[in-house]
Amino acid sequence: MDKKIGFVGLGIMGKPMAKNLVKAGYELTVFDFHQESIDELVAVGAKAAKNGKEVAEASDVVITMVPNSPNVEAALFNEGGIAEGLTKGMAVIDMSSINPLASQDFAKRLEPLGVDFLDAPVSGGEPKAIDGTIAIMVGGQKEVFDKYKDILGVMGGSVTYVGKVGAGNTTKLTNQIIVALNIAAVSEGFALAKKAGLDPEMVFDAIHTGLAGSTVMDAKVPMIIARNFKPGFRIDLHIKDLQNALDTSHQLNLSLPLTAEVMEILQSVKNDGFGSDDHSGIAKYYEKVNDLKIEK
Numbered sequence: 001m002d003k004k005i006g007f008v009g010l011g012i013m014g015k016p017m018a019k020n021l022v023k024a025g026y027e028l029t030v031f032d033f034h035q036e037s038i039d040e041l042v043a044v045g046a047k048a049a050k051n052g053k054e055v056a057e058a059s060d061v062v063i064t065m066v067p068n069s070p071n072v073e074a075a076l077f078n079e080g081g082i083a084e085g086l087t088k089g090m091a092v093i094d095m096s097s098i099n100p101l102a103s104q105d106f107a108k109r110l111e112p113l114g115v116d117f118l119d120a121p122v123s124g125g126e127p128k129a130i131d132g133t134i135a136i137m138v139g140g141q142k143e144v145f146d147k148y149k150d151i152l153g154v155m156g157g158s159v160t161y162v163g164k165v166g167a168g169n170t171t172k173l174t175n176q177i178i179v180a181l182n183i184a185a186v187s188e189g190f191a192l193a194k195k196a197g198l199d200p201e202m203v204f205d206a207i208h209t210g211l212a213g214s215t216v217m218d219a220k221v222p223m224i225i226a227r228n229f230k231p232g233f234r235i236d237l238h239i240k241d242l243q244n245a246l247d248t249s250h251q252l253n254l255s256l257p258l259t260a261e262v263m264e265i266l267q268s269v270k271n272d273g274f275g276s277d278d279h280s281g282i283a284k285y286y287e288k289v290n291d292l293k294i295e296k
Contacts, residue, residue: 003025003060004026004058005021005026005027005029005061006028006052006063007028007030007041007046008055008062008064008065008075008082009032009064009071010030010032010040011037011065012232013065013122013125014032014095016129018030021151021154021155022046028041028045030042031050031054051080051081052075052076052081052082053084059090061090062086062093064096067096067237068096068098072102073106076106077109086110086115087115088113090114091117091147092118094106094119094120095121095136097240098119100168101166101251103139116144117140117165118138118139118140118168119138119167120136120137121136121169122134123135123179125219125232125233126231127232129155135156135157135158136152137160137168137172138161138162138167138168139163140168141164169244170248173248176241179216180259181259182216182217184262186217186224187283189212190204191283191287191290194295195292201225204221204222204225220278223280224280224295225294229281230278231278234275234277234278235269236270236276239266239267239275243263245259246260262282266279266282269281269282269284269285
């Protein structure tokens, strides 16, 4: 089993994921553009690198966890990037949420180096990243997935193989569509309840265990009522994911009208200055247009 792991991208999700690998006993080498994030990992036992190339040179497998397709491409292929330090037989596991076609492109570009590639985006937000229970959906060759499943299992509560390279990110986009529409649905419903003079907490207690109930409702409605929009997953990032979903759907000649509508809602919230809020901030759109607040 490969014990030396490289990790590039120590953001809201990447930092706790990397910490869980250290706790599990893996020898971890890390890089990020924010020195304080590197220092935090070094403090718990990781080694620091100056760039992606150094990360790869010190590792058997490299994990990337950065915001979007261009960031993954830069981390891999820019000067001093990961690809410069890779050798035959290694693997890159990209756990970012990006365009599936970009994942396929990166896999093809690494193939001449004899390097395997998995796209393994995650779902669950910062709390689940911290406790190691995120859901991980993985695309790539099955034998490569089998080789690295245990490493992924340290970071995730479920690790599921879903098909060839790109399938992981297609699955993640499916997830992100459903989550965004669900947050919009609960925001719309609770806006009605509030406008009618009901106590949102009482409405939540009445319906969250019924057919309308969902993991999204359980996680996000209490945050909305408490006016807690500290990001587990930022509006800006959900906009990125839905843009990737719409781009992919257009390339496949597929119509996603509700996704497009929620994308406009997210953009409106961002334009009001809340792009760094949690995506439960979708509720702020309904509050603004209806002149109310979904609170107790």
